[in-house]
Amino acid sequence: MQDLTIGFIGGGNMARSLIGGLIADGVAAENIMVADPDEGHCRALTAEFGIATRHDNAAVASTADVVVLAVKPQLLHEVATGLAELAGPGNRLFLSVAAGVRAADIERWLGEGTPLVRAMPNTPALVQSGATGLFGNANTTEQQREAAEAILRAVGLTLWVDEEAKLDAITAISGSGPAYFFAFMEALEGAGEKLGLEREQARLLAVQTAFGAAKMALESPDEPGTLRERVTSPGGTTERALEVLEAGGMRDLVNDATAAARERAGELADLLGEN
Numbered sequence: 001m002q003d004l005t006i007g008f009i010g011g012g013n014m015a016r017s018l019i020g021g022l023i024a025d026g027v028a029a030e031n032i033m034v035a036d037p038d039e040g041h042c043r044a045l046t047a048e049f050g051i052a053t054r055h056d057n058a059a060v061a062s063t064a065d066v067v068v069l070a071v072k073p074q075l076l077h078e079v080a081t082g083l084a085e086l087a088g089p090g091n092r093l094f095l096s097v098a099a100g101v102r103a104a105d106i107e108r109w110l111g112e113g114t115p116l117v118r119a120m121p122n123t124p125a126l127v128q129s130g131a132t133g134l135f136g137n138a139n140t141t142e143q144q145r146e147a148a149e150a151i152l153r154a155v156g157l158t159l160w161v162d163e164e165a166k167l168d169a170i171t172a173i174s175g176s177g178p179a180y181f182f183a184f185m186e187a188l189e190g191a192g193e194k195l196g197l198e199r200e201q202a203r204l205l206a207v208q209t210a211f212g213a214a215k216m217a218l219e220s221p222d223e224p225g226t227l228r229e230r231v232t233s234p235g236g237t238t239e240r241a242l243e244v245l246e247a248g249g250m251r252d253l254v255n256d257a258t259a260a261a262r263e264r265a266g267e268l269a270d271l272l273g274e275n
């Protein structure tokens with residue numbers, strides 16, 4: 001992994017998160033390059049991580065062992081067809097992080113036989129606490145799968161799926177998931193303010209509590225349900241609050257929200273796969 005050269009096509013939020021995590025994990029800045037038409041994004045990445053940036057996708061892809069496709073799903077067709085000369089059977093590995101674009105479509109755009117891994121990471125990769133689902137097409141070698149996994153493992157947890165459709169579920173749970181937890185933190189911060197705390201105090205308490213709960217849930221042998229029960233004294237304050245959340249349909253809401261996200265991933269795949 002340390003010797004791999006990694007070329008990012010697109011240097012936005014997700015690329016920045018992955019690059020930050022890779023650098024923090026000890027990958028040399030010389031082994032990472034980014035192509036992005038946005039001068040501001042390029043300058044910011046060079047200033048923050050000391051990596052080289054270009055405006056030319058092919059120039060970056062041609063020097064990379066692994067090409068990470070990190071543009072918006074709607075741009076992937078144009079970007080992939082522009083890199084077709086650098087792809088193909090037995091050639092470098094392409095690693096797409098785009099939500100809702102199927103491996104078969106990306107392979108068709110790059111060229112049949114191209115080794116391709118589809119990944120669904122999330123932005124906590126920036127602080128090496130990401131969660132990524134991975135799916136490799138039939139053209140990938142064991143070594144290439146290991147390379148893809150090593151890149152994503154450097155920034156958090158990785159998990160392979162044997163059916164590509166499961167990536168859409170992963171998108172709904174952990175790809176989009178950080179936004180749900182941030183939204184909950186925002187809500188808790190606002191609620192704290194309404195209850196008379198300073199905004200800053202409420203934010204700190206909300207964020208630290210989310211962190212503490214996540215750390216406990218990760219480190220404890222007990223399930224989240226058991227940890228929840230331990231906070232909930234019979235006849236106490238937590239019980240009263242949870243009753244309100246349950247009565248408001250919290251679980252149904254979470255089911256509906258994640259089903260909607262998964263459906264959107266499928267819609268995007270159908271729409272973008274028409275190209």
Ligand SMILES: NC(=O)C1=CN([C@@H]2O[C@H](COP(=O)(O)OP(=O)(O)OC[C@H]3O[C@@H](n4cnc5c(N)ncnc54)[C@H](O)[C@@H]3O)[C@@H](O)[C@H]2O)C=CC1
Nearest residue numbers: 010011012013014036038070071072073097098099121122
């Ligand atoms: N943001 C997130 O939490 C996650 C995003 N993803 C996926 O990552 C991909 C990128 O998303 P974000 O980073 O959020 O978007 P973004 O908009 O922050 O970044 C996209 C970057 O691509 C650049 N770009 C535009 N046209 C280009 C071209 N022709 N060639 C090269 N670069 C070009 C833009 O200037 C921008 O810097 C998407 O496909 C998304 O589905 C996946 C998991 C999580």
Ligand SMILES: O=C(O)[C@@H]1CCC=N1
Nearest residue numbers: 098099171175176177
């Ligand atoms: O919202 C999106 O479409 C992307 C994919 C997962 C997180 N962000």
